[in-house]
Amino acid sequence: xxxTIAVIGAGTMGNGIAHVFAQNGYKVHLIDISQExxxxxxxxxxxxxxxxxxxxxxxxNIKTAxxxxxxxxxxxxxxxxxxxxxxxxxxxxxxxxxxxFKELDVHCRENTILATNTSSISITQIAAVTKRPDKVxxxxxxxxxxxxxxxxxxxxYSTCDSVTKTVMEISEKLGKTATEVNDYPGFVANxxxxxxxxxxxxxxxxxxxxxxxxxxxxxxxxAHPMGPLQLADFIGLDVCLSILNVMYSGFKNPKxxxxxxxxxxxxxxxxxxxxxxxxxxxxxxxxxEKVAKQFAQ
Numbered sequence: 001x002x003x004t005i006a007v008i009g010a011g012t013m014g015n016g017i018a019h020v021f022a023q024n025g026y027k028v029h030l031i032d033i034s035q036e037x038x039x040x041x042x043x044x045x046x047x048x049x050x051x052x053x054x055x056x057x058x059x060x061n062i063k064t065a066x067x068x069x070x071x072x073x074x075x076x077x078x079x080x081x082x083x084x085x086x087x088x089x090x091x092x093x094x095x096x097x098x099x100x101f102k103e104l105d106v107h108c109r110e111n112t113i114l115a116t117n118t119s120s121i122s123i124t125q126i127a128a129v130t131k132r133p134d135k136v137x138x139x140x141x142x143x144x145x146x147x148x149x150x151x152x153x154x155x156x157y158s159t160c161d162s163v164t165k166t167v168m169e170i171s172e173k174l175g176k177t178a179t180e181v182n183d184y185p186g187f188v189a190n191x192x193x194x195x196x197x198x199x200x201x202x203x204x205x206x207x208x209x210x211x212x213x214x215x216x217x218x219x220x221x222x223a224h225p226m227g228p229l230q231l232a233d234f235i236g237l238d239v240c241l242s243i244l245n246v247m248y249s250g251f252k253n254p255k256x257x258x259x260x261x262x263x264x265x266x267x268x269x270x271x272x273x274x275x276x277x278x279x280x281x282x283x284x285x286x287x288x289e290k291v292a293k294q295f296a297q
């Protein structure tokens with residue numbers, strides 16, 4: 001029975017995953033090479049717990065217990081020694097992930113399950129750099145992790161049935177809905193979502209409509225809670241570009257080629273909420289439609 005897990009990366013996804021596991025009674029080793037990022041991650045968890053307190057979703061005792069279940073580490077070797085499951089939530093960069101999994105294979109116990117939160121990169125490719133490909137699996141949580149119910153469970157070519165079953169059961173213990181999918185570029189969520197976002201950007205690029213108009217059509221006409229351009233800002237335009245590139249490379253199909261406007265905006269550093277500006281201007285809480293149109297010209 002797995003009672004202690006490790007999460008690699010204390011950023012948005014990593015601290016969200018750590019939060020959910022810790023709140024459900026697991027001991028969590030949160031690992032990041034930066035102490036500053038670790039501290040910021042724990043502070044984010046604390047603030048999110050405070051919001052839950054204000055809404056009477058949890059009690060003060062639950063907040064205290066949740067934070068008490070989290071230990072921070074800046075050494076991967078020390079953080080993964082005695083855990084039964086590791087979830088990698090580093091940047092969506094294939095070379096970085098491969099290096100991390102090579103290290104995990106060396107430093108983790110033989111029976112430790114190695115999971116990745118990747119949103120598009122091949123589980124089979126990641127598993128191939130380890131000596132335990134049967135114990136490597138995808139656990140793709142949705143952002144924000146404490147709120148979103150889905151966990152996309154991705155089986156690599158060699159992932160064994162028992163590991164899949166264990167990870168599905170753990171996900172359900174967290175109050176999530178675990179959905180099993182196979183290992184192809186973009187899996188299910190992003191294989192469907194990213195072409196839609198890319199087409200919305202193409203629609204803007206071709207001056208069919210403006211930012212707010214495109215998002216309004218999709219929200220009011222298709223009952224989407226958030227328009228595709230606002231959602232792209234929320235995900236991060238750099239992340240959207242990375243996922244599209246993975247699918248374009250994997251399928252060799254031009255329908256997955258990223259829109260030139262998306263490429264230009266990422267090169268210009270306009271990556272969405274995290275940079276303060278994307279299709280919308282978050283630094284001044286006003287729309288940045290003019291900026292997007294400027295890049296489209």
